[in-house]
Amino acid sequence: MSADQQTAVETGVETVVEVRKLLNTIDSVVLHRDLDFEVRAGEVMTLVGGSGSGKTQLVRVILGLKQPSAGIVRVFGVSWNDPNYRRVRAARERMGMLFQNGALYSAFTVYQNVAFPLRERGGLDEDAIRAIVFAKLAQVELEPAHADLLPANLSGGMVKRVSLARALALSPELLILDEPTAGLDPDRSDAFVRLIKRMRSEYQFAVLMVTHDLDTLHDLSDRVSVLADQHIIACGTIEEVRKVPHRFIENFFGGERGRRAFTSA
Numbered sequence: 001m002s003a004d005q006q007t008a009v010e011t012g013v014e015t016v017v018e019v020r021k022l023l024n025t026i027d028s029v030v031l032h033r034d035l036d037f038e039v040r041a042g043e044v045m046t047l048v049g050g051s052g053s054g055k056t057q058l059v060r061v062i063l064g065l066k067q068p069s070a071g072i073v074r075v076f077g078v079s080w081n082d083p084n085y086r087r088v089r090a091a092r093e094r095m096g097m098l099f100q101n102g103a104l105y106s107a108f109t110v111y112q113n114v115a116f117p118l119r120e121r122g123g124l125d126e127d128a129i130r131a132i133v134f135a136k137l138a139q140v141e142l143e144p145a146h147a148d149l150l151p152a153n154l155s156g157g158m159v160k161r162v163s164l165a166r167a168l169a170l171s172p173e174l175l176i177l178d179e180p181t182a183g184l185d186p187d188r189s190d191a192f193v194r195l196i197k198r199m200r201s202e203y204q205f206a207v208l209m210v211t212h213d214l215d216t217l218h219d220l221s222d223r224v225s226v227l228a229d230q231h232i233i234a235c236g237t238i239e240e241v242r243k244v245p246h247r248f249i250e251n252f253f254g255g256e257r258g259r260r261a262f263t264s265a
């Protein structure tokens with residue numbers, strides 16, 4: 001047992017995402033250096049940072065879509081380069097991802113999109129798949145009649161909800177959201193945040209969310225991590241993070257929008 005696992009056992013807190021001393025480069029440009037980051041079971045961890053600071057690239061590393069140059073990346077205790085492919089697959093099936101802009105399969109109907117991860121995992125007949133797909137669509141407040149539509153015929157808010165239904169199809173213990181409310185108007189954005197809150201109170205999954213929207217951050221976060229200068233410069237509750245002296249934090253939380261988001265509660 002490693003020192004980190006021992007700590008998790010002692011404190012009774014399970015770490016679902018663990019990144020230690022990450023070094024990550026693209027075309028020999030260093031994006032992340034000496035970066036530590038974690039998400040604990042059941043919490044909403046929000047990742048903030050300037051545009052181009054490497055938030056999406058960090059998510060790609062955590063998802064196993066990008067191989068880091070050095071460091072430890074474990075999801076549910078499993079490293080993506082674990083030679084045991086069953087373990088890797090099992091860990092992968094415990095997380096759901098909602099990509100920026102939805103990223104639905106454009107040639108697939110709503111039904112086929114939500115069914116996709118269920119078919120990939122296998123072991124379910126069509127009746128069971130159908131039952132899960134329609135249950136997930138109802139949970140994200142879509143009508144059965146929407147099942148046959150193609151993504152091109154959906155509004156922006158509906159694309160997000162179908163993506164959420166697909167991300168939750170396998171009842172994941174970790175949901176990853178990259179800018180989930182980007183491109184939605186304030187009403188739609190509020191509705192989407194309420195939806196995620198309601199789903200979480202039912203299913204208690206952990207969330208790793210990237211957002212620059214202060215209202216979304218304020219409404220959902222248990223803890224916040226701030227990415228700047230290639231690593232996580234602050235991590236804690238909103239109150240703790242706001243006190244950390246750093247230019248990005250002062251601008252982000254201390255501006256007009258920050259004051260509005262944090263004094264209205």
Ligand SMILES: Nc1ncnc2c1ncn2[C@@H]1O[C@H](COP(=O)(O)OP(=O)(O)O)[C@@H](O)[C@H]1O
Pocket residue numbers: 026027031049050051052053054055056057058
């Ligand atoms: N495929 C790529 N090739 C080269 N550079 C990239 C690529 N994708 C992203 N980058 C660079 O990596 C940096 C971080 O990008 P990203 O993680 O998307 O930032 P953000 O924090 O806005 O999500 C940016 O400077 C971007 O230009």
Ligand SMILES: [Mg+2]
Pocket residue numbers: 055056057178
């Ligand atoms: Mg991004």
